[in-house]
Amino acid sequence: MPAGSASADRPGIGKAAPYHHGNLRRALTDTALDLIGERGPKGFTLTEVARRAGVSAAAPYRHFADKSDLVAAVAELGFQRLHDALLAAQGSRDGRDHLVELGRAYLRWALDHPDFYLVMFGAEVERASYPGLVRAAEAAFSVLLEAIEAARSDGALQTKDARALAGSLWSVVHGAASLDIGGDLHHARIKATSEDLVVEAITALTAP
């Protein structure tokens, strides 16, 4: 234990990188995501998040109402990043192909960030209780909706109910992502990848 270091007038000396004063809120959500990635959404404790961030167990309560509120903040971050990933998936100009690309991008993001994904759709947080979370999810969903509208006005798609089609597409993609992450596709000995399933399903659902 080193004592009397030159930085003795700064708080948290010796302890691993204490954030303190400034952006503890963001530090906590980042640390929480790390922990969830290591231990899964369960076995994740607020006390340890605080410990890793170098603050007391009570400190998070200056920034979050309770543990669920922190988890909701992580989920909201996740929806924002998913939203960005979908916006970045501007491949093909053709309406139907664009929808396939969107589905692929969604799935890829989910499989690349299973920890985020589990928090975003898991039962740990009542999404309905967090308006910001609902808005973030809606924003991501709107990318899909607009792609459908665009395809429709291009004549590449004839759908009465764009929202219903969006719901079907979201269901397949979310279902495939969820079953893949949970290992269920593997247990069912399905050799096709979730990407195969998604591409085929979107193609069938948007067939003229």
Add this chain to the structure above:
Amino acid sequence: MPAGSASADRPGIGKAAPYHHGNLRRALTDTALDLIGERGPKGFTLTEVARRAGVSAAAPYRHFADKSDLVAAVAELGFQRLHDALLAAQGSRDGRDHLVELGRAYLRWALDHPDFYLVMFGAEVERASYPGLVRAAEAAFSVLLEAIEAARSDGALQTKDARALAGSLWSVVHGAASLDIGGDLHHARIKATSEDLVVEAITALTAP
């Protein structure tokens, strides 16, 4: 507190319906399901399950390795009931219609038992760690697989990879159930019901 009753030689006199000696294991899974239904998969504690069953907090450890093991047992029960519900859905003889009926039955069961469903597919239990759970899930899945095979040999369906089609169908139905239970379809203002989505999607995916 009534004392000296005629049943004083039986354990647990006076306390609310103590199960003791016999089928405590089953009593615990039943109580756990009740509690999950009331409070959701989180906010469910082993201690309270024991309390409600009228036994000490240590008693469950005679029947389950730990809390996760109890949750896994509940999930397994869920897959068995889902399996039964699918077997009972023997409506139409026609191959494609039968697949639609199967999807409907799955969705209905999930929406009727959201507590079960969340435990079965939630992150609270590592499904891969519980072989009995995996087997129960596979058994339920096999109903779908056999329906596809039957439709194929009837000529109602031409599919190269039955398991892949099963994966796509499972993805839509699971996805729709999951999004509906989570309130996400509602937040996305999708007016069509999850049943509408599922029927339409299965029809499209099994189109000749």
Add this chain to the structure above:
DNA sequence: ACCTGAACACCGTTCAAGT
């Protein structure tokens, strides 16, 4: 064989007190 009682480490949360 099955359950109780007491114990331990740990967690979520609160609150008075410090800077």
Add this chain to the structure above:
DNA sequence: ACCTGAACACCGTTCAAGT
């Protein structure tokens, strides 16, 4: 304004002891 330290109720789990 933001954080600490101590406190409280409660939980998961273990283990010796009871019947």
